[in-house]
Amino acid sequence: MQCPSCGEGALAGQFCDKCGVSLDRLCMSCTTANRPDARFCAQCGQAFAASQPLPEAPAPAQQKQVTILFADICGSTEIVASMDAEDASLALGGVLHVISTAVRRFGGVVNQRMGDGVMVLFGAPVAAEDHAARACFAALAHLADVGGMGSRALPVRVGICSGPVILRRTGRDEGDYEVAGVTAHIAARLEQRADSGAILIAPQTLNLVIGIAQTEPLGPVMLKGLAGPLEVHRLLGARDQPSWAVRSSTRSLSPFVNRSTELAQVRAALHQAAGGRSQAVAVVGDAGMGKSRLVHEVLDALPPGEWRVLRIETTAQSMAVPYLLVTATLRQVVGCTPDDTLADVAAHLPPALAALGFDPLGDLSPLMLHLGQDDAAPDAGTPDAHRTALVRVLAPVLRRYAGLHPVILLVEDFHWLDASSADLLDALRQELDGARLLLLLTTRPERRPGWGEADGAGTGGDTCVIDLAPLTAAHSDAMLGGLVGVGTDLAPLRALVTARAGGTPFFLEEFAHSLREQGTLAEGAPSLQDIDIPASVQGILAARIDRLPLLHRHVLQTAAVVGREVPWALLAAVADLPAAALADALAALRAGRFLAGLAAPGGTVHSFSHALTQAVAYDTLLRSDRRVLHGRVLRALEAPGPAHADSSVDELAHHAASAEAWPEAARYAMAAGERASRRSAPTEAKLYLKAAIAALDRQPTTPETITRGIDARLALRGVSASLTDAAGLQDLLQATLAEAGHLAEQAGDRVVLARVYVSRGAMLSTWGDLPGAIELSRTALAMMRAGGDRPGTVGAAFALVQAHWYAGDLDGARQVLANNIGIARSPEGQRRSSATFVLPAIGFLCYAGRINAEVGQHDEGRSILAEARSLALSAGSAFDQVLVDLNQGAAWLAAGKTAQAIEVLEHTLHFARANTMEFHVPSIASLLGGAWIDTGRTIEARELLEEASALADRNRLVAKRLLCSPPLIRALAAAPHHDLPAARALADRTLHDATLRGFHPVVRQTRAALAEIDALRAAPA
C-alpha cells in the first residue's frame, strides 16, 4: 500500500518511514490503532466502513472527562523577530511537527495548532481510561524528541490538566472539536507558568497517575481566573505500569473478602497442571472487579520455589506492541529483568536454550526477529506462517522449561494484549497439551479467550472460564468496613457507597479513598448526598460508554435521564426513534451488560446494571440536553392522567425540576412534600418543600406564587418541628416564618398573614415565650374569625389553648375551647391547614379532652378524646396519632388510672421512636417518667427523663424541657439514686426558669417535688 502523504512504498507500521506521517486507522469502537488499509479492527473485529462512518449531522455536544495538554515554544516572538519570516516559520513548524507526531503515538488528538504551540486532547473524541497517563507519556516523549532535533531544537514548555470538558464537533476531522471548560483554561495557564523544558501538571491529573508518574511538588500556585490556589506538580518521569502493579504498590490492600469458590477453581486447576495435565483458566470480569486480586491471592499462597511464574503484563499502551508475548516470555525464560535491553535478551537466548538441552545452533530466527536481530532473520512471511514458525520454536522451549518445574504463564489484562500475541497464545495452548503448565488469564468481558466463547462460562475439561460476579451487599459492607470503619454511625454511609459502587471492589476503594481525601470521614457526620464519583471510576465507565456506537449511546443517555429503572413505554415516548431501532439498541445494550431487561406487565422494564453507569451516562449529557429530555419525560408521565400522576409525584417533581419547568416543579414538589409528611417521612418532606420554595422563588411574583410560597414555608415549619435535627433548627424556623410573614404582608392578605401568626404562635409556646405566643395567637384567632377561615380559626384556637395550658390558665383555655368547639367539629373546620403541622381539629380536641380530664370531668374528656382518635384514624398522620395517644395517657393519669396510662404511653413512646418522631418524646417522657416513679421504676424513669431533657435542650424546646424537670427531680431524689444535690440544683434552675417564663404548673410541680424530697429526708432511714 501507499502512504497517502508522500506516495511511498508498502508499509506495515503505523508511520510512513519516508515522511513520518501517521498511517494508523483508529478504531472508533475500541480506539486501537490499526494498519491504514485494515478492513477490520485487529483488536475488536469491528468492520471499518469504506471511510470511517461519521454521523451525518454534527454530533451533539458531549461532556467528557479528558486530559488536555498545551505545549508551546518559549520565546517564539523573539525567535520570529530575529529570523527571516520563512526560516522562522520552518523552524517553528519543524518543532511543532515533532511534538504532534509524538503526542499522536500516545493517542493524543491535536485539537488546535497555534503558530507556536498546540493543544492536544487525550481521552477524546474516544474515551480512554488512562487519558492522564497517556498525556504524561506524550509530554515526556515529545520533549525528548524535540531535544533530539539537535541544532533545530527550540525550547518547549508544557501544561497538563485533567477533568470535564464540553466537546462540540465542528467538522469531519478527528481534531475538529470545540472544547470548553475550566480544564482547558487551567492547562493553558499552567503551560504559560512553566519554565523552558518543564511540564507542569494540575492536581486533578496527578491523582490519576499516582504510581505511574514521578513528580515534584511546586506548592500552591495562583492562576488567573481561578478562585483559589492550585497545588501544582512538575512532571519528572513516568513509567508504564500494569494496573495491578499500580494498585498494589500505591496503597495497602483491602482485606480480602469472598471469592472462595473462585479460589478453589483456580487451585483445582493448579493441582491438575502440577500433575501434567496442562490447564487454561481465564478470570473474566469488568474493570476493577477483582481479577488480579484473585490471581495474586493464589500466587501469594504458593509454596515457595515450587512453581515458576512467567508474567505477561500488559497496559493499554501495549495493544500496539506486536508479539509482546514473545519478548516478555523470552525475557523471563532467559533470566533477564525488565531493565535489560532486547539485545541482552538475544545474547542470553542461545546459552539459556542450551541449558534446557537444545542445540544452540538451531534455527532461532523467528524469535530473533522480535529481539531486534532483524539482520539475523529472514523475512517473517505471512502472519500465519510466522505464527506457525513461532509455535514451532517456542512450544518445545516452554515444554522443556515446564519439565524442570511446573509453570504458571500469567497473562494479566489479556484484553490489552496485541492481537498477534493473542492468536499465538491460543496456538501455543493447543500445542502444549500434557505439559506441567497453567495458563492463567485475567481479562475484561470485551475479549474473552478463544476457549471461552463456545461455552461462554464454566468449566470444560482442561479449560475453564471464571466469570467474576459483583460482590454482594454484605461483602461490600464488610470490605468497606475495613476501609472507612465499622462503626454503626457509618452504616448509612457504607450503605450508600455500597449501593453506588454496585459490588465492584475497585469502586468501593476509590469512593472510600475520595471520601477520606475530602475529609468527609474525619468530620464524623458525612453528608450522604452528592458523594462525587471519583475521576478514576468515571474514567473507566466513560471509556466503556464511549466505545458504543452513536445511536446506542444516545439510547443509553436517554435511559439515564428516565432513571435507574426504564419502562419501555416511557423510553419509547422520549427517545424519538422508530420502535425497531430502539429495540435493536436495547438488545445491544443488554448484550453489553449496560442494561438488564425484566419482563413486567406494562412491557419490558430495563434497569441499569450498575448505578454508576447511569450516573456517568447522565453526566455525559450537557445541561441543556438534559433539560430537554427531562421535559419530554415529564410530558410523557403527565399524559396518562391524574391517577398515574399521583402515584409518581416524586418522579414528576424530579423531572419537572430537572427540566426547569418551575410552575410544575413547585406544584409537584409541594405535593410530594405533603405526601411524604403524611407518610411520616419528615426528612424527605423537608427536601421536597425546600425544592418547592426554590421553584416558587424562580417564578415571577404574583399573588398566587406568594400564597404558595407561604404555604410551602409553613409546611416546612411543620415538618421541621417534627424533626429533631438539632443544629440551627430554631434559626431556620424563625427565618422561614419571618420570610412567610414578609410575603403575607406583601400579598396584603389578612387570612394568609394570620396563618403565619398561628404558626409562629405555636412555635413561641414551645420555645418558652408564653406572652408572645398568647398575643400572636389571639390576634390570629380574631383575624381568622373575621376572615371566616374555619380551619384557620381552629388552628389559631389550638395555638392559643396550648399557650394558656402551659401557663396554667385552664379557665382561659376552656373559654377559647368552648367558643370554637362548634367550628372544630364542623367538616370545614376539620380540614388541614398549612399553619399547623398537626391537623388543627385534632390538636384542638386533644387539648379539650385532656383539660376536661384534668379538671375532673372524666367522661366528657374521654368522649372528646375518642372523637380526636377517630378523626386521627380517618384523616390524621402518624404524628397526629401520637398526639392523641399521649393526651390519652395524660387523661388516664388525671383519672388516677396509672396502669392504663403506662400501657398507652409505653406503646406511644416506642412508636414515636420507631418513626423518628422525637419531637413528641419529651412530652411522652414527662408523663411516663412520672408514672414509672409512682410505680417504683425510678431507674428507668431517670434514664428516660434525662434522655428526653437532653433532646429538648439540644433542640431548644424550652417548654418540653420544663415539663420533664419535675419528674426528673423526683427520680433523682428517690431510691436508689438519692442524688439530693443534683435534684436540688435542678429544682432551683427549674423554679427560676419556669417562674420567669410563666409556666405556673411547672412551678407548682417543682415545689411539690421539693416537698417530697423534704419528706424523704425527714422520714426515718
Ligand SMILES: Nc1ncnc2c1ncn2[C@@H]1O[C@H](COP(=O)(O)OP(=O)(O)OP(=O)(O)O)[C@@H](O)[C@H]1O
Ligand atoms: N475480594 C476482594 N476483597 C477485597 N478487595 C478486593 C477484592 N477484589 C478486589 N479487591 C481490590 O479492588 C481493587 C481492584 O481489584 P483488581 O485490580 O484485582 O481488579 P481487576 O478486575 O483486575 O481490574 P482491571 O480490569 O482494571 O485490571 C484492588 O485494589 C483489589 O485489592
Ligand SMILES: [Mg+2]
Ligand atoms: Mg487487573
